[in-house]
Amino acid sequence: MPVAPPGSYGYGNQGPSCFDRMKTGFLLGFCVGMASGALFGGFSALRFGLRGRELINTVGKTMVQGGGTFGTFMAIGTGIRC
Template sequence: MPVPVGGYSQGPSCFDRIKTGFMIGFCVGMASGAIFGGFGALRYGMRGRELVNNVGKSMVQGGGTFGTFMAIGTGIRC
C-alpha cells in the first residue's frame, strides 16, 4: 500500500481549543443574557438608558460565566 505524499498537519493546540471554547460559550451566554435580561428588565418596567445598561450587564455576566465553563470543559477534553 503506497504511503500518501505530504506530512500530517497538526491540529490546533490545546490553548487554541480553550480559546475557541471560551469564545463560543461567550457568544451563547451573551445571546441568552440578552433574551432573559431583556425580558426581565421589560417586566420590571425599565425603559431607555436603564434598560440598555441592565441588558448589557446581564449579557456580559452571562457570557463570562458560560464562556468560563465552556473553556474549562474544553480544557478537560484536551
C-alpha cells in the same frame, strides 16, 4: 476545486493546540451566553418596567455576565477534554 493536502491548515502537521481549543471554546460560550443574556435579561428588565438608559445598562450587564460565565465554563470543559 483541488483538495488541500493534510496538514496545510496553518498548524503544521498537527491539529490546534489545547490552548487554541480553549480559546475557541471560550469564544463560543461567550457568544451563546451573550445571546441568552440578551433574551432573559431583556425580558426580565421589561417585566420590571425599565425603559431607556436603565434598560440598556441592565441588559448590557446581564449579557456580559452571562457571556463571561458561560464562556469560562466552556473553556474549562474544553480544557478537560484536551
